[in-house]
Amino acid sequence: MKDTMAQAVIEAKGVNLVFQTGDGPVQALKDVNLRVGKGEFVSFIGPSGCGKTTFLRAIAALEHPTGGTLTVNGMAPDEARRQRAYGYVFQAAGLYPWRTIAKNVSLPLEIMGFSKDEQAARVERVLDLVELSGFGRKFPWQLSGGMQQRASIARALAFDADILLMDEPFGALDEIVRDRLNEEVLKLWNRTGKTIAFVTHSIPEAVYLSTRIVVMSPRPGRITDVIDSPLPRERPLDIRDSREFIEIAHRVREGLRAGHSDE
Amino acid sequence: MRAGPVLTVLALILALWYAGAVWLNATWTYDQAARSGATVSLGQLLTDTMRQERPVLPAPHQVAAELWKGLTAYAVTSKKSLVYHGYVTLVSTLSGFVLGTGLGIVMAVGIVRSRTLDLGLMPWAVISQTVPVVAIAPMIVVLSNSLGLGDHLGVSNALVSKTVIAAYLSYFPVLVGMVKGLRSPDPMQLDLLKTWNASELQGFVKLRLPSSVPYLFTSLKVGIAASLVGAIVGELPTGAIEGLGARMLIGSQFGSPIIVWAALFAAAILAGLLILLVRGVESLVVGRMGVRT
Numbered sequence: 001m002k003d004t005m006a007q008a009v010i011e012a013k014g015v016n017l018v019f020q021t022g023d024g025p026v027q028a029l030k031d032v033n034l035r036v037g038k039g040e041f042v043s044f045i046g047p048s049g050c051g052k053t054t055f056l057r058a059i060a061a062l063e064h065p066t067g068g069t070l071t072v073n074g075m076a077p078d079e080a081r082r083q084r085a086y087g088y089v090f091q092a093a094g095l096y097p098w099r100t101i102a103k104n105v106s107l108p109l110e111i112m113g114f115s116k117d118e119q120a121a122r123v124e125r126v127l128d129l130v131e132l133s134g135f136g137r138k139f140p141w142q143l144s145g146g147m148q149q150r151a152s153i154a155r156a157l158a159f160d161a162d163i164l165l166m167d168e169p170f171g172a173l174d175e176i177v178r179d180r181l182n183e184e185v186l187k188l189w190n191r192t193g194k195t196i197a198f199v200t201h202s203i204p205e206a207v208y209l210s211t212r213i214v215v216m217s218p219r220p221g222r223i224t225d226v227i228d229s230p231l232p233r234e235r236p237l238d239i240r241d242s243r244e245f246i247e248i249a250h251r252v253r254e255g256l257r258a259g260h261s262d263e
Numbered sequence: 264m265r266a267g268p269v270l271t272v273l274a275l276i277l278a279l280w281y282a283g284a285v286w287l288n289a290t291w292t293y294d295q296a297a298r299s300g301a302t303v304s305l306g307q308l309l310t311d312t313m314r315q316e317r318p319v320l321p322a323p324h325q326v327a328a329e330l331w332k333g334l335t336a337y338a339v340t341s342k343k344s345l346v347y348h349g350y351v352t353l354v355s356t357l358s359g360f361v362l363g364t365g366l367g368i369v370m371a372v373g374i375v376r377s378r379t380l381d382l383g384l385m386p387w388a389v390i391s392q393t394v395p396v397v398a399i400a401p402m403i404v405v406l407s408n409s410l411g412l413g414d415h416l417g418v419s420n421a422l423v424s425k426t427v428i429a430a431y432l433s434y435f436p437v438l439v440g441m442v443k444g445l446r447s448p449d450p451m452q453l454d455l456l457k458t459w460n461a462s463e464l465q466g467f468v469k470l471r472l473p474s475s476v477p478y479l480f481t482s483l484k485v486g487i488a489a490s491l492v493g494a495i496v497g498e499l500p501t502g503a504i505e506g507l508g509a510r511m512l513i514g515s516q517f518g519s520p521i522i523v524w525a526a527l528f529a530a531a532i533l534a535g536l537l538i539l540l541v542r543g544v545e546s547l548v549v550g551r552m553g554v555r556t
Contacts, residue, residue: 062454081460088458090451098473098552107469108459139553159459 009073009163009195010036010059016067017054017221027220028054029065034214034223038162041189041196043206044214045252046259051221052199052214056165059197060088072163084112086163087156091171093148095140095155102127102136105155112159126154129188146177150184157192164196171201179237182208186235203256207231207248208240215252217259225255280323287319288312321521329525342504345529351506352494353533355422359429360490364483366430367437374438375445375471376463385442392435396493400428401500421497425506429493433486440482444475476552480545487537495530507533 017029029051036042044052057063058070061077072080080086095104105126106119114122127133130150140148149169156164166185170178182205189196200206206213207229215225230244239245285308292311296303303311313322321329333345340347370388373380404424407413413420448470456466498508507530514522 057454060458062457081458084460086458088455090455092451094451094455096470096473098476100553111456111459111461111465111469 007038008035008071009038009040010034010197011071011074012055012068013070014068015055015058015065015070017051017058017063018066028063029058030220030222032068032221032223034226036195036197036212038195039193040212041186041198041210042212042214043198043200043210044216045200045203045206046216046221046256047218049218049221050216050259051218052216053167054221055216056167056197056199059163060086060165084159085161086165087159087161089149089153089156089164089166089169091168093140093145093152095148095151097140099139100136101132101138101140101143101151104140104151105136105158108155108159114159122158122160123154126157127151129157129191130154131184144177146173146181149173149181153185153188157188162194164194166196166198168199168201170205178202178205183237185209190233203249203252204240207245207252208235208237213248213252215255215259217256224259225251227251227255277323280320281313284318284320284322285309285312288315291315291319317518318520321524325521326524326528329521330528333525333529345507345510345525348505348507348510348526349529349533352491352498352508352530355425355494355497355506356429356487356490356533356537358422358426359431359493360433360487362426363430363433363490364437364486367434367482367486368441368479370434370438371441371445374442376467388435388438391431396428396432396496397499399431400424400496403427403431404497404500421505425494425497428497429490432489432493436482436485436489437479440478440485441475444478445471447474447478473552476548480541480549483541483545484538487541488534491530491534491537 012032012034015029015032016027019026019028032051032055034042044055046052054063058065059072059077061072061081064077070077073083073085075083095101096107099107102123105123106114109119109122123136124133127136130153132147132150132154135143135147135151140151143151153164153166153169170181173181185196185198186209188194196209198206198209211229213227213229214223215227216222217224227248229248231239231248289308289312292303292308292315312318314325318325330345333343337344337347339350370380370384374384375381404421407424407427408420411420413423416423445467452470453466456470461469494506495508495511498506499512504513507526510526510529511523514520514524514526
């Protein structure tokens with residue numbers, strides 16, 4: 001793909017990450033090489049323990065590689081974190097129950113010292129972006145799980161980071177809500193041109209969303225396959241019945257199976 | 264509908280109480296009768312055990328009458344008025360509660376922020392609560408009298424010692440609750456703050472403090488009751504002549520259980536009012552924090 005040739009936003013070279021646990025060292029990541037270009041939508045898929053979340057957390061400087069080099073926007077992840085290079089969306093929305101939706105979305109802005117007017121303008125803009133306009137004054141418990149997750153995405157978008165890191169953001173939601181949110185994330189990506197790294201368990205989700213799918217396998221966590229998606233940028237939901245879609249999904253499934261047969 | 268079970272339990276308690284009064288006070292009735300060579304019928308037994316002047320266990324209506332008299336029969340400034348004694352106890356309860364709560368919160372913040380304090384302070388806090396307050400109260404009274412701290416502050420030394428004892432009892436639940444509350448945010452929340460490069464202080468103010476509020480109020484309810492107990496205990500060994508504790512002491516010294524029981528119930532009513540007060544503040548604060556009620 002031409003996109004991958006563009007300026008590298010995330011670049012991993014021989015990244016290793018070993019956790020020291022009570023049962024001895026655990027190799028969470030082994031020799032991970034990956035280059036993510038600007039504006040790409042990269043999904044990480046694999047069974048539990050394959051290191052997909054660990055890799056995402058390493059990009060976010062929430063974990064630190066024990067070997068190799070990892071750069072985000074050309075700098076060390078910690079440096080990128082300090083420059084607020086990315087927004088992170090966790091599996092749980094993690095909204096503060098004592099804050100309204102608008103106040104939750106403006107929380108990172110408060111922390112980063114934006115002016116009150118700027119905060120209000122940005123909150124309005126990102127709530128509109130995730131189709132939650134008019135819900136700003138509601139409290140989290142007044143919203144459904146899917147809406148809460150949308151609010152948490154708005155929160156991650158509010159400070160205009162170029163990178164969006166999403167760790168199984170829809171894993172706890174039901175299939176119908178998930179489909180809808182997948183569509184919205186694609187729209188969002190198209191409109192904002194952000195680089196998105198997306199961790200998921202779901203093959204259809206990975207294939208539907210991504211320009212590139214990174215298949216990982218556990219013990220030790222490593223990349224076993226990287227699949228470029230030939231699907232167009234505009235993707236209606238029914239693209240999932242197309243032949244190309246099914247072929248990619250098949251290849252992902254094969255990749256996952258191959259990773260498992262190593263055990 | 265909800266009053267049903269409450270009334271049933273109340274009726275049961277009263278019935279048991281009356282039965283207990285008959286049973287425990289019967290000895291005296293029989294002794295009196297034996298001395299005058301009379302016999303006691305069941306009816307006489309029942310009426311006599313309900314109206315003795317110095318019963319072992321006063322009957323509920325006797326306590327109620329004494330309580331009512333104590334609350335209403337005298338001017339509120341009279342030394343005979345339970346309102347007056349209740350007020351004296353209330354003042355030391357509240358001052359001890361404020362001091363204890365403040366102390367508990369400050370210690371909790373220190374313990375959560377610093378591992379040294381966690382290891383150095385927490386064990387002492389636990390040990391402090393294993394020392395019986397009855398043992399430590401007289402020492403506090405003696406110390407505060409000889410230090411004369413009250414004279415410097417322009418209040419009575421008795422108030423100082425009672426405040427300290429009440430604070431000694433009430434800081435602990437607040438400390439434990441606040442430590443738990445300040446540590447309640449899950450790792451994901453803390454990671455999230457990290458992704459925004461938030462400072463320690465920002466995380467503390469925006470996440471940890473608000474998270475601890477529900478824990479704080481649970482602790483405050485325990486704390487205010489403990490403060491009241493502390494204030495009353497503080498009134499026992501001081502030779503105090505004021506306060507519900509002093510009233511109980513006087514009642515037992517004069518061999519008048521009715522007075523003791525009336526003071527006891529006055530204390531219980533006071534405790535109930537204080538808990539209601541804390542709950543009122545809680546629903547106000549929690550309501551403003553947008554929590555579903």
